[in-house]
Amino acid sequence: MKTSEIDIAWIEKFPGNFFHVVVKPGSEVTLESAQRLMRATNQMMDDSTHFRGGVYDLSKIAYIHPDAREYLAEGNDVKGTVAAVALLSDTFLGKTIGNLFISLGSPSRFPVKYFDSPVRAEFWVRQQMAAAKQQELSKMKDVA
Secondary structure, eight states: OEEEEOSSEEEEEETTTEEEEEEOTTOEEOHHHHHHHHHHHHHHOOTTOOEEEEEEEOTTOOEEOHHHHHHHHHOTTOSSEEEEEEEEOSSHHHHHHHHHHHHHSOOOSSOEEEESOHHHHHHHHHHHHHHHHHHHHHHHHHHO
16 A cells, blocks of 8 residues: 655555545645646556546545636546546535536546445445456457
8 A cells, every 4th residue: 555645635545556535624625736636646556557446535625626626527637547436525515515526527537426435435436447447358358
C-alpha cells in the first residue's frame, strides 16, 4: 500500500490500482486542488496494469467548485483507464455534493455511483475493475 497527502485529501493506493481518497474536513475543492489530486494519484499508479478505480469519501467536504467537478468528471488528465469511481458519504452535505457531482457534472467517461456504505462502495468498484479487465482480455483474444 502506498500513501500520500495533499492539501485537500489523504490518498491510499492498494494493489491493483485501487485508490481510497478521503477529502479532509472542511476542504473546498478548487480546480487547482483537483489537479493536484489527479497528479498525486497519477504518480502513485502501478504501471503493471493501466486500469484504476477508487472510493472517494466526501463526508467532510465543504464545497467543490463547478470547474473542479467538471475537470474530475472529464478525467482528461487521468493516467490509465478509470474502471469506476464510487463517491462515499454518510453526511447530508457529502450526500448533496456527491449527488450534485453525478447529476450536474459533465457526462463522465467512466461509471460513477454514490454510496453511503464503504463496503458496498469498494465491492462495486472492484467488480467494475474486474469486468473492465475481463473485457480487455476478451478483446485481446478476439484480435489474436
